[in-house]
Amino acid sequence: MASSEEALEQLQKLRLSIDNIDNALIHILAERFRLTQSVGELKATYNLPAADPQREAKQIARLREMAQSARLNPDFAEKxxxxxxxxxxxxHKAIAEQKDQR
Ligand SMILES: C=C(O[C@@H]1C=C(C(=O)O)C=C[C@H]1O)C(=O)O
Structure with missing residues (x-):
């Protein structure tokens, strides 16, 4: 059994790694939203619908499989x-509305 001092040291190390992962998640999410912003502008320009349920169904199926092999709860991945x-x-709806108002 580790002393409480050792336990605190271990906790600090683990939290540092968690912070690094959270940093990466934020950068990845920001990049994803930059890409979807471009998709939204394209859709608004060509009057395409904001949502694409067929594409979403494929993404969810793919992510659920990936989660399974990464030992992440597939229900959580889907949520x-x-x-x-x-x-x-x-x-996308907001971008389309802004374009309509011009
Ligand atoms: C980004 C798109 O628009 C919507 C958002 C999606 C997403 O965030 O992955 C997927 C499908 C669409 O409902 C797209 O059509 O590709």
Whole structure:
């Protein structure tokens, strides 16, 4: 059994690694939203629908498989992707509305 001092040291190390992963997640998410912003502008220009349920179904199936092999809960992976996609669709609707008002 580690002393409480050793345990605190271990906790600090683990938290440092968690912070590094959170940093990477934020950068990856920012890059994804930059790309979906371009998709939103393209869709607004060519009057394409904000949401594409067929594409979403393929992404969810692919992510669920990936989660399974990475030992991540596939239900969580699906919830996480749906959370992001919902936000993206809102952005796409806002971009289309802004274009309509011009
Ligand atoms: C980005 C797109 O728009 C929407 C958002 C998606 C996403 O965030 O991955 C996927 C499908 C669409 O509902 C797209 O059509 O590719």
């Amino acid at each position: 996480f992707l749906n959370f992001i996609i919902t936000e993206v669709i809102q952005h």
